[in-house]
Structures are given as structure tokens and as C-alpha cells.
Amino acid sequence: MSYPTPWQGPPLPGSGAPSMLASHADRERAVDVLRAGYGEGRLDHPEFEKRVARAYAARTVGELSLLVADLPQGPALQPMTPHGPVPPAFLSRPQPRTNGKALASMVCGVLCVATGGLTGLPAVILGHMAQSEIRRTGEAGDGMALTGLVLGWLSVAGWLVFLGVLGLLAVFAASV
Numbered sequence: 001m002s003y004p005t006p007w008q009g010p011p012l013p014g015s016g017a018p019s020m021l022a023s024h025a026d027r028e029r030a031v032d033v034l035r036a037g038y039g040e041g042r043l044d045h046p047e048f049e050k051r052v053a054r055a056y057a058a059r060t061v062g063e064l065s066l067l068v069a070d071l072p073q074g075p076a077l078q079p080m081t082p083h084g085p086v087p088p089a090f091l092s093r094p095q096p097r098t099n100g101k102a103l104a105s106m107v108c109g110v111l112c113v114a115t116g117g118l119t120g121l122p123a124v125i126l127g128h129m130a131q132s133e134i135r136r137t138g139e140a141g142d143g144m145a146l147t148g149l150v151l152g153w154l155s156v157a158g159w160l161v162f163l164g165v166l167g168l169l170a171v172f173a174a175s176v
Helices: 024-039 045-057 061-068 100-110 120-137 142-175
Strands: none
Touching: 024 045, 024 061, 045 061, 100 120, 100 142, 120 142
């Protein structure tokens, strides 16, 4: 006497198969498992075609699980109770908060061009304060603070050169 394989007929009553209705995504996942099984040579073409047709006609998750039960990578039935907390290795690391003074320093440094260098000194002060806080608290934003510092110091140096040239011109004009 030959027993039919689970995919050849309707699910047996009392087989314990979940009666939750299957979604389109559930059907597509089952067909993907069938495609993988066919691609690996685990199913011949007529059997693959029959199972795919039954997958698209399936109404419940239980019917779909029977179609892929004898294939690796088949969807395991998920119990309705949670398995417990997710292990820390699989949790994403929380991103540190960005330091506000670092952001302000970078904005002031970028605005040096538009303001003629007037925001250079605030960029330098905020940049040094931000770097100190970042080292102490572990916040993010070190690159922003550094950008503000570099642009701020370039602005301050530009103003010093400009004022030095003006001073030299004033001394030269007074001596003539």
C-alpha cells in the first residue's frame, strides 16, 4: 500500500496544520522554497509544477507548510508564543547622539564665507567645546567639530592677515 505524500492531496483532518489564512507573501515564500528545491535537483519538473500550482491555490499556512515540509529551508511553523528576548548579538547597536555644539560649529564654519568671516571665532569656540564634550560623553559629531574648527581657524587667520596688511599700509602711509 502506498501512502500519498503530503503535497499530493488535501491536508488530512486533525493533522495539526495551522488554519491561519495564507497571505500572498506566504505563498511567494513557499514558491521560492520550491524553486530552490527544483534548482538543487530535489524535485523533478512535473512534481515542481504540481507543487507550485497547489501553493498558489493554498488557503492556509498549514497547506503551504506541507508543500515544502520535505525540502530544506522550508518555512518552519512559528508558534504563537514568543521565544524570549533577542540575543544581544543580533540587536543593532544604538547610534550615539550627535553633539549640538559640533553641529553649530560646522554651521558657523560654513557660514564664514557668507558672513565675511564674522562667524569664524564662534566656530572655533564651539568646535573646541564640542570636542571636549565628545571626549567626555562619547557623543558623535567629532568630524563636524573638526570641520568647524578648520574653517573657523582659516577665517581667523584670514582676518589676522587682512588686519596685518591694513596696519602695514597705515604705517607706510603715515611715513610718507
